[in-house]
Amino acid sequence: MKARLKAAKGTHDLFPADAEKFAAVETVARRVFGSFGYGEIRTPTFESTELFARSVGETTDIVHKEMYTFPDRKGRSLTLRPENTAGVVRALVEKGIQEMPRPLRLWYTGSQFRYEQPQAGRYREFRQIGVELLGVPGPVGDAEVLGMLFAFLHALGFTDAVATINCIPRGPARAAFSKALQDHVRPHAARLGAEDLKRLEENPLRLFDSKDPEARPILEGAPKTLDFLDEASRAHHEALKELLVQGGVRFRESAAIVRGIDYYTLTVFEVASERLGAQNALLGGGRYDELVGELGGPPTPAVGFAIGEDRLVEAMTGDVREPRSLVFVIPDGPDEFVYALGVSNEIRGLLPEAIVESDYSGRGIGKGLGRAGQIARDPALHPFRVGAVHAVLLGSREREGDTVTMKDLTSGTQETFPRRELPERLAGRER
Numbered sequence: 486m487k488a489r490l491k492a493a494k495g496t497h498d499l500f501p502a503d504a505e506k507f508a509a510v511e512t513v514a515r516r517v518f519g520s521f522g523y524g525e526i527r528t529p530t531f532e533s534t535e536l537f538a539r540s541v542g543e544t545t546d547i548v549h550k551e552m553y554t555f556p557d558r559k560g561r562s563l564t565l566r567p568e569n570t571a572g573v574v575r576a577l578v579e580k581g582i583q584e585m586p587r588p589l590r591l592w593y594t595g596s597q598f599r600y601e602q603p604q605a606g607r608y609r610e611f612r613q614i615g616v617e618l619l620g621v622p623g624p625v626g627d628a629e630v631l632g633m634l635f636a637f638l639h640a641l642g643f644t645d646a647v648a649t650i651n652c653i654p655r656g657p658a659r660a661a662f663s664k665a666l667q668d669h670v671r672p673h674a675a676r677l678g679a680e681d682l683k684r685l686e687e688n689p690l691r692l693f694d695s696k697d698p699e700a701r702p703i704l705e706g707a708p709k710t711l712d713f714l715d716e717a718s719r720a721h722h723e724a725l726k727e728l729l730v731q732g733g734v735r736f737r738e739s740a741a742i743v744r745g746i747d748y749y750t751l752t753v754f755e756v757a758s759e760r761l762g763a764q765n766a767l768l769g770g771g772r773y774d775e776l777v778g779e780l781g782g783p784p785t786p787a788v789g790f791a792i793g794e795d796r797l798v799e800a801m802t803g804d805v806r807e808p809r810s811l812v813f814v815i816p817d818g819p820d821e822f823v824y825a826l827g828v829s830n831e832i833r834g835l836l837p838e839a840i841v842e843s844d845y846s847g848r849g850i851g852k853g854l855g856r857a858g859q860i861a862r863d864p865a866l867h868p869f870r871v872g873a874v875h876a877v878l879l880g881s882r883e884r885e886g887d888t889v890t891m892k893d894l895t896s897g898t899q900e901t902f903p904r905r906e907l908p909e910r911l912a913g914r915e916r
């Protein structure tokens with residue numbers, strides 16, 4: 486036998502039972518984000534490598550060691566997107582963002598790729614659901630995005646979510662903070678590994694990303710971003726906190742959140758879930774007021790977030806899908822197949838929300854009923870969220886008399902009636 490092929494390391498298949506959960510979460514996203522006026526955008530899965538180097542940042546872990554970068558047949562350097570904000574901004578600048586009415590409200594879902602060490606909740610291909618709001622400079626923009634995020638999380642049953650927020654200085658204040666951080670860490674440099682030493686010199690903020698346990702105690706007494714904010718930034722942060730309190734968004738502040746991407750300015754936030762390991766954030770986001778300008782567009786303030794959809798689905802306990810009634814149509818044998826096709830289609834027309842599965846195994850009514858009974862006893866065996874379960878049994882008697890025999894698998898009752906009575910017999914059985 487030939488060796489079997491396996492999915493590439495860090496990737497996973499979604500079979501219907503899982504894929505249906507992802508689709509249900511995306512349906513809720515579309516409904517909630519749509520109610521705030523956010524429309525979906527879909528950008529390419531690969532972009533020029535330069536886009537990520539210029540936006541995410543050369544010295545970040547993502548660009549430095551996690552990207553899937555390859556030359557195409559003409560030698561251009563391309564990269565599978567590690568995140569979607571850069572692609573969205575590139576698309577807007579390319580299309581002429583200066584002509585577009587503001588604000589711009591966008592959301593997206595799709596695969597992202599990072600060459601990380603796979604573990605629970607961490608994959609090399611993973612999915613994000615993200616949101617970007619462009620053109621609102623004040624804290625009210627951050628508040629809209631965070632409020633909408635919490636509306637979405639609540640709709641999925643995450644009623645205990647708490648955001649951790651911080652504010653990163655910009656401009657000269659950022660340079661002053663970086664310098665203070667370097668001054669604090671340098672005396673301990675001998676205890677740092679090569680990677681952190683590089684961060685210390687090139688991009689000291691990135692030290693907060695360090696996974697080295699030696700670095701942690703050094704950073705504990707480090708200067709705090711909040712102490713370096715200029716007047717306007719401090720006012721932005723204070724006003725945002727007020728708005729979050731008013732909007733019922735639960736949050737706490739943490740100086741340790743700087744995020745692993747360079748484009749952030751001012752507000753940054755994360756939400757963790759207790760149901761995931763402490764290492765794994767459910768989502769992250771923040772303000773990036775300079776990115777549009779850096780990618781060649783007009784100065785445009787912006788704020789957004791991205792949720793790890795795989796982590797979100799793993800952490801969910803409830804089922805957001807509507808239950809759907811399941812009808813098994815079971816012809817006794819091949820002679821009843823044509824009759825069963827017609828009856829199945831008729832029931833689909835009468836119950837558009839129901840799932841109508843026809844059994845064409847030709848194994849007879851008894852065997853077909855076995856599977857129906859199994860699903861009725863344990864609905865989780867079915868990839869959809871199943872409500873009531875019925876079987877429609879079609880033998881030669883039914884075919885010849887143009888009747889159907891319907892069995893309610895929950896109560897066990899069974900009745901034979903003329904096929905033309907299907908509409909009234911099925912009324913109200915959608916779920």
Ligand code: HAM
Nearest residue numbers: 568570607608611766767768769770771789790791793
């Ligand atoms: P990020 O923090 O790099 O931000 O990623 C957001 C979320 O994606 C993380 O919190 C996590 O849930 C999920 N995620 C990241 N890496 C993996 C992985 N290897 N496996 C599974 N899930 C993962 C961004 O991507 C920014 N673009 C967010 C943003 C949008 N900021 C402003 N707008």
